[in-house]
Structure formats: C-alpha cells, structure tokens
Amino acid sequence: MTTVTLTDRSADKVSAPVLVVMTLSVDGKAVVSPGCVDAQVESAITEALATLGAAGAADEVTKLAGVAGTSGLVVAAGSGLKTEPTDADAEAVRRAAGSAARALNDVAHASFGFPCTTTELTVATVEGLLFGAYEYTAYRVTGPKPKPLAKATVASTVAKASGTKTGVKRAQVVAQEQAWARDLVNQPPLDLYPASFAADVKKHFTGTEVKVQITDEKALARQNCGGLVGVGRGSARPPRLVTLTYKPAKAKAHIALVGKGITFDSGGLCIKPADGMKTMKCDMAGAAAVAAATAAIAALDLPIAVTTYLCLAENLTGSDAQRPGDVVTMPNGKTVEIINTDAEGRLVMADGLVFASKTNPDAVIDVATLTGAAVLSLGQRTTAVLSNTDALRDEVLAAAGTAGEAMWPIPLLDELRPSMKSQVADVKHTGERMGGMITAALFLREFVGESADGEQLPWAHLDIAGPAFNEAGAYGYTPAGGTGHGVRTLVALAEARS
Structure with a gap:
C-alpha cells in the first residue's frame, strides 16, 4: 500500500x-x-x-x-x-x-x-x-x-494537529481492509470457493482479536440450514458458514453483520444466459465487505462488539442441484418453497439472519449483491437501503454520507408480501416481479428475530448489486472490478455508535 x-x-x-x-x-x-x-x-x-x-x-x-x-x-x-x-x-x-x-x-x-x-x-x-x-x-x-x-x-x-494524525492512521487501516475486500471480489471463482474463502478469512484474522469459526456442510445440515445446503447442492464444492466474533472490553454496543457469499452464481437450474454469468464471481461481495469491515473495526480498537456471518456457497447445476418446487427448512423452523433457483442469495442470507438474531444484537445489518431490480432502480453506483425501522435506515444513510458511499432509501411495502404466499410451505422465496428489490427484502425480514421485549430486532438490508463491481472504466478512486463498496459505511456506523 x-x-x-x-x-x-x-x-x-x-x-x-x-x-x-x-x-x-x-x-x-x-x-x-x-x-x-x-x-x-x-x-x-x-x-x-x-x-x-x-x-x-x-x-x-x-x-x-x-x-x-x-x-x-x-x-x-x-x-x-x-x-x-x-x-x-x-x-x-x-x-x-x-x-x-x-x-x-x-x-x-x-x-x-x-x-x-x-x-x-x-x-x-x-x-x-x-x-x-x-x-x-x-x-x-x-x-x-x-x-x-x-x-x-x-x-x-x-499536518501537526493530533486529529489530523489520527485521521490519517484511520484512513490507512480502512484503505488496507477495503483493498482486501477488492482482492477477494477480483479473485477468479476457480480459486475462490466456499472452503478457500473461509481459509483466506481465517488466515487474515490470525493474530487479531477476532475469533473465526467455520461451519462445514455436515454441521449446516444438522442445524437445518436449508438455504446454504440447498443452494450448495449443485456444486462439488460444498457451502460454509464463517462466523467472526469481536468482543472488546466494555463494548458500548453490539451489531451483527451478515454478508452474501455466493462465490459463483450460474443461476442454478434456472440458469443465467452466458452474458449474465461473466461477472458472477462478484456475487460474494457482500461477504467480502462485512469481513473487511469487521477487520477494520477490530484494527481501530472500536468499543463495538461485532458478530459477523459470511454465508458462502456456489450456485451450480450439478446432478443434485436444487429444483424449483423443492421445500427447504430454515434454522428458525420456517419452511420455504423454492421458485427460482437464480434467487439464491436471499436463501443463504436467511440462514445467516437467523443465527445473527440469536446473538440479540442492538442492530442487524446485511449486505448483499441481491437483485438486478436494485440496479434497474438506482443504477450502477448506488446502494439501496431498506429497513424495518426509520432510525436504523437513517443511521446507515448518515454513515454512508460520512464515508462517501452512495446509498438511497427504499420503502418496505407490505402490500407486496401476499405475493410470497405458498400453497405448500410457510413462504415462497420470491414474489411478484414488479418491486422485486422490495420483495427480496421482505423475504429476508421473515428471518430477523425478536428481542427480549418481543419486538423485531432493528434490521437494515443493503442491496449493493450495482456498486459492488465496476464493469465500466475506473473513475475517481474507484477501480474497475471489485470496489469494496460498503466497507467504509459499516466502519463509519460502528464509529458513530462508539
């Protein structure tokens, strides 16, 4: 650097x-x-x-x-x-x-x-x-x-002001971790797959205060992780769930982060057209972002506890690939009818959201390259932010403004929820096509747990499908390829809470 x-x-x-x-x-x-x-x-x-x-x-x-x-x-x-x-x-x-x-x-x-x-x-x-x-x-x-x-x-x-010196040191930490996220996204899917991604993460956190736990496919099956297990069934390279835990002394708050880590997305049996697969190595950018943000938060010694879940799977078309019409059971016991195997990200994220909720954090934030609808709505440079609370949504947007990452609020419209009713399971994993970005978020909301007072935990969803990967020419400080988008916003949010 x-x-x-x-x-x-x-x-x-x-x-x-x-x-x-x-x-x-x-x-x-x-x-x-x-x-x-x-x-x-x-x-x-x-x-x-x-x-x-x-x-x-x-x-x-x-x-x-x-x-x-x-x-x-x-x-x-x-x-x-x-x-x-x-x-x-x-x-x-x-x-x-x-x-x-x-x-x-x-x-x-x-x-x-x-x-x-x-x-x-x-x-x-x-x-x-x-x-x-x-x-x-x-x-x-x-x-x-x-x-x-x-x-x-x-x-x-x-130059000699203490605040300037501190700010520059912070900038160097954040830049280093953002570069790691970019490297992960740019790595070819032949070499970056669930197990190797998990190994890379474990190596990156060696010697730090962040603990790393890797859950393999057998343990995932025992815990009813129907999202990760189902999506990963079509690949010879099985899924992983990586849990990162950072617990500083006298933490002032606890946030849980969940990142989508589809190391390659072919669309599964509902296969994508060839052009649609060219950049699908970037479908793990959400997991890269939350991992890098966790690393930066720990390196900056912020008094914020962070529990992070990297939901890693490869969505391919092997002989045991998940089929439309299948029904899977999630860790919270809810059953899900599979409709379109190319809507796989929300399934793996659902597993992560259930586990994140069990830690009873002050807020749950997920980051995912989730829908093409987000790109159609906001273009290639802006993230959609959806939340079950206005306060957390506004907090995320304020952090994004501080960090210089473009994000925009999108409403959660409950009128779209009926389109996910299933005749055979508790819920379908897709809804009507119009408003697809919102129905995807509504599905995720189904797996956010409740706090001790019976209210749903504050939760925000960041759909980074547009800005996570820059297919066009470089601009400003943004390179072509992986951008590391989302890292700086999450760090800024943690700093604000500290």
Whole structure:
C-alpha cells in the first residue's frame, strides 16, 4: 500500500518528481484550488492549464511539464467544484485525489498540494489517494505489472494537529481492509470457493482479536440450514458458514453483520444466459465487505462488539442441484418453497439472519449483491437501503454520507408480501416481479428475530448489486472490478455508535 507522510511545508518545496494539485472549474476553466502550493506556482499551473483548455471537471487529469517554479511533472486533478472546498466537499476532494493516484502508476514519490486547510480535507485527500492507488495484478504473469504510487507526501496546514494524525492512521487501516475486500471480489471463482474463502478469512484474522469459526456442510445440515445446503447442492464444492466474533472490553454496543457469499452464481437450474454469468464471481461481495469491515473495526480498537456471518456457497447445476418446487427448512423452523433457483442469495442470507438474531444484537445489518431490480432502480453506483425501522435506515444513510458511499432509501411495502404466499410451505422465496428489490427484502425480514421485549430486532438490508463491481472504466478512486463498496459505511456506523 502507498506510504503516506504529512508535511506543513508547501507541496512545491517537497523533493518529489511529481507535484499533484487539485483544480476547480470556474466558468468552465480549470483553476488551481488555493491551499498548500506557492501562489506563484498556482498561477503558473493555472496558466498552463488554460493553454491546454482544461476544464477542471471531475475525473479530469492533466499532466504538465516545464511549469515555472517546478522541477518535475505536474498532475492536475479536476474536482468539478466551482468554489474553494469546505469540509462539506470532502467527497469531491477524495475523488480528485483518487483520480490523480490512478494516474501515478510506477511513480516512486508524489507531493500532493491539495487544499488541505482542515483536518477533514486533509484526511479526505489521504483517503482518496490510498483508495485510488490500487491494482489487482495477482494473475498477471507475462509483461510488466503496473505498480501503484509508492509514496505520497501530503502538504497540510494542519499536518501537526493530533486529529489530523489520527485521521490519517484511520484512513490507512480502512484503505488496507477495503483493498482486501477488492482482492477477494477480483479473485477468479476457480480459486475462490466456499472452503478457500473461509481459509483466506481465517488466515487474515490470525493474530487479531477476532475469533473465526467455520461451519462445514455436515454441521449446516444438522442445524437445518436449508438455504446454504440447498443452494450448495449443485456444486462439488460444498457451502460454509464463517462466523467472526469481536468482543472488546466494555463494548458500548453490539451489531451483527451478515454478508452474501455466493462465490459463483450460474443461476442454478434456472440458469443465467452466458452474458449474465461473466461477472458472477462478484456475487460474494457482500461477504467480502462485512469481513473487511469487521477487520477494520477490530484494527481501530472500536468499543463495538461485532458478530459477523459470511454465508458462502456456489450456485451450480450439478446432478443434485436444487429444483424449483423443492421445500427447504430454515434454522428458525420456517419452511420455504423454492421458485427460482437464480434467487439464491436471499436463501443463504436467511440462514445467516437467523443465527445473527440469536446473538440479540442492538442492530442487524446485511449486505448483499441481491437483485438486478436494485440496479434497474438506482443504477450502477448506488446502494439501496431498506429497513424495518426509520432510525436504523437513517443511521446507515448518515454513515454512508460520512464515508462517501452512495446509498438511497427504499420503502418496505407490505402490500407486496401476499405475493410470497405458498400453497405448500410457510413462504415462497420470491414474489411478484414488479418491486422485486422490495420483495427480496421482505423475504429476508421473515428471518430477523425478536428481542427480549418481543419486538423485531432493528434490521437494515443493503442491496449493493450495482456498486459492488465496476464493469465500466475506473473513475475517481474507484477501480474497475471489485470496489469494496460498503466497507467504509459499516466502519463509519460502528464509529458513530462508539
């Protein structure tokens, strides 16, 4: 990972072969944002950008050489902002820093002269460059491998403030765990399957305060885990349930996390078309996100107890594959009629939700690449948030806003519940097609347990089907492929509760 240091010197005075600045878009023209670069250098860079017709738009990266007052390459990253940023513009600064970092592959050292005049903007700059400086090269054997930016020196007028130093350390922890989530999602399904995923998780948490328990297919069957066992029946590589437990002393709250971990989704007997399978290695992104968030929460020593369930299975079409019309029994005793084997995620998640509820947490949050309906509704970059309580829904959205992850509230409409009535079982696992994102969440709600007072536990469902995997080109600090979406929101939520 990129090494980051802070300095209170002007960025153009740092001995580095690359100087990075952020630009505003003023009347459609790029203007260097004032901050941590000498005023004469700012003016010279702005003049050079005008010659090239740079606009300062978001994701615009312009490289300059021979700028007066500089001795090396200058990289200008557009923010799209029209005025100097305030703390409320942290995400725009974060994305500009990420765009710059993505353009700095194979660079040994870069000096960042961003508008780091507050702790918030300094930390946003560091986060952005760390998130953007990511490459997945594990399977590149021949030819050169791109190397992310090795070292960044960030100029800040508040470099010596204790809050800034703490924020930067936090950014490094979160970036490292988000990168792990991205690596897991990017790994080919030939090598990442339930047992290997579980082994990777166990290795990752070795030496930490997080305990790891792995439940195999035989134990799952004994516990009536009809979701995991049923979905995994079509694969020669059986399912696993991984439980992570973090119990710090004097914990102020307890949250339970549940992540969908379908390591490859063919659709089962209701098979997907070929094009629909191309990115289905990402169907375990929810499990990757909650695992990485748990790792970050523990590494930051947050006084929040976390119990996390990774629901891991491979949905294939083997000789014993689950069939439409089958009925399975879940850990809470409820029976489920199978309708469409390509709606497998909600089945494995149901098992995890039952177990999560038994720990009697203050809140249950599940993360899943669950429905194409979420993508149709909100596009590729935004997560749908559904909850049985307004308070928890708003808490998740506030955490997402702090983290810079796009999320949007969707109502749980009980009028859609009758479409899941079954003639042979307690419930069908799918409902009517219209409103499919909501019926999927309504099904999950069936498996959220009650607290001691008889009320259903506060629960929120994050459908990350869109932003979990970026099929298009990279933008801001977001790479192509696995994004690690959801990690930062869960960490921010835990921090808020602490």
